Amino acid sequence: MSAGINMNEYIDLFLQEADEQLAILEGQIRDIGTDPSSDRIASIFRAAHTIKGSSRAMGFVNLADLMHEFENIMFKLRDGTLEISDAIADALINTVDILMTGREHIASSGEDMPKEPALVTQLQAYGNGGVVVDQENASDDSTGFCWDEGITDALAQLPDLSEVFEVTVELDDACAMKWVRVFMVINALTAMGEILATYPSQDELEAEQFESTVRFLFMSGDTSSLKGTIANIGEVVSVECSQYCAEPASNEQAEEKAVLISPTVPTAPVAVKEVSSKPPAGSPQTTTKNTANQTIRVNVSLLDTLMNLVGELVIDRTRLSQIGANIAAKSESIEHIEALAEATGHIGRITSELQEQIMRARMLPIDTVFQRFPRMIRELSKDLDKPVQVVIEGGETEVDRSVLEGISDPLIHMIRNSVDHGLETRDERVNVGKDVTGIVRLSACHKDNAICIEIQDDGRGINPDKLREKAVEKGLMSADAAARLTDRDAQMLIFHSGFSTAKQVSDLSGRGVGMDIVRSNIQALGGTIEIDSQVGVGTRFTLKLPLTVAIVRGLLARVSNVDYVMPIGSVIETHAAEGIQIKKVGKKEMTLLRGETVPIIRMRDQFKTAYREEDSLADNFVVVVASADQKIGLLVDRLLGEQEVVIKSIGSYCGDVKGISGATILGNGRVALITDTNHLVEVSRGTHDH
């Protein structure tokens, strides 16, 4: 490619789009064998077509060639000229796998993927009804003539194709100066309308590097006199003019054309003269023919900036209404106060609406992450020889992309775990009378302003006794302490760092990442993880994640003159401290709430600062918070209300401040600290800081 520098710019765009299309391919291809519905085939076809187009634009010939054969099969499946078979389905799935590797290659090297001659030949064979044919013949047979992708894609963007025509002009074989004749044809056409493209390219025409047929893509409002005018040019044997058809030429059309023009014409680059809506040269931009869904590409950083700006606006809105309230208390001009209140109220509503819309703009269906799991599970199931049925529910649940990015890796790990460790082997399942095929269920839904993701298997379950044993063996706790753990607490031990009960670290779920990393990733997103497992029946992991990581609703409490925001998702209830009896058990403090023992943490001891509130004013309220089903009571000095806050970073300069996950600025300008409930719960358990 001559425009080497430009291509680098486009490669990101190309990859971005390729990823979207590959995700569709991955999601759809797995069931092609069992459910070759026309919708599925159509969406695979579209995705393949798009990748082919953009890889051509990028000059990735090997990729484009592979996509071409793939698309060809999909085309014939759609057409009904080819029946799906297991062999074909496997070849298609295999191709998608190769494409994923190819994508990585392109991403890392910026160059075309390696040639896949064997696969291409295999696909060609299937595309031709199972007969292996010579490559050149195959491509001739299957494609016939078609315009370059760049042109067809550009044309597809035009709102109206009724004025676009394909003009085929055939010159006398004996024509001496073919270029002169073509030039006259071009002149005649230009007088009647606009030539969008020629085949062969204008350069080739000028060099007279063509047989006798010239094609034009021509745009004109009136073509009634076209045939006559062109036919009058000397040495023109025939003129055909037909409406341009956007759909890829079907076999019949290709055959028709073969009669019409010299059948030896191979597909080749075409000179594009000018198409009004043509994308920039080399750009992998393509068209979605489905115009009903009007979307544009927006850089994520722009959305992030918008989100931040709205965050500032949210702060100012709160501030404004506070100032308004202050003025109202002092002023006597009721009229002005009412006007101010009305204006601030309106700004408040607009800001909320704006915030909601921008948040929605950042949302993506969780399917973008879920989609790759079936393939992953299929591979695992093959490698481990465990038949697995995958059930996915709620893939359309929308999640903020910041959350989406963060949950991908933990989910991959948990699913690997479920298949690798959760599900029994074939024999074990038969022995306990279970169906040989294990079930892994992935589901997502919105639940009270949070996203709830469940990963469930019908495997052997987590045996709490084994974990107790392991904990003692690893010296994490005494046998006594282990015995005292409830079954649930024992099961929670799998989240402890350096805790793997798998007898052998398999390379599948190994990778050096443990469930502790999974949990800390989830917690970093402000989420929680719970286990519900029964030996012999199965295990269910429930993840609860905030809708977004940018804004949080929280309960505002003051401790030693510092304001803390406790994320409302983790707050259960609040009590006046006087109504609560706090008992000392060993070094720890506890209280009994409706029969449940709740550890108490004095915030001013936990969060030490230079200033300390007078004892008489301290510890007036108990805020009960929970993380992973574990409740703790936090003693605070004052409760200040509930508020939505924009999460801001503490900055790395201060280091890792234990128990604080972020900061925010309140309406009054004060900086408040956002508490990390998970950390506090860990502190109460004494499981922290070993």
Add this chain to the structure above:
Amino acid sequence: MIETLSETGSEKVELNCLRFQIANEQYAIPVEYVTSVIRWSGATQLPNSANHILGLANLRGRTLPVSDLRVKLGIESDVSVEDGYILVCQNEVGPVGLLVDSVSEVAQFELSDSIDKAESLAPGIREIASGITTKGDTLITILDYTKIAGGAA
């Protein structure tokens, strides 16, 4: 000292620096890192943080970690935190506020690499200094911001 250097042929570097004072001693920091100078207007204390961290201040809607540079350098000063000035600094690590006694000028300083010869410097300061220079009779220690706040030089 600077004369000695030029005789030995060492290269002199001119640095545009902001000069400030801590306990009557003169310091300077490259002005490229300093975005503004503000007065102390309070900060929320960060629990369980290092003792030189004064807390998080609200800098026009952004949170600014503020560090008492005097504590960080181990210099005792009579000037109270409330009367100090905050140098708002920024590099790729993020914004950091550094509290100092007072601020005097922005000027070109000639940076020499004779830091090892500056015997008067306490070891703690020597570690984060990038050079030393004189102006008239006064000795000015030029600090390396990246050694204070982290980040690439």
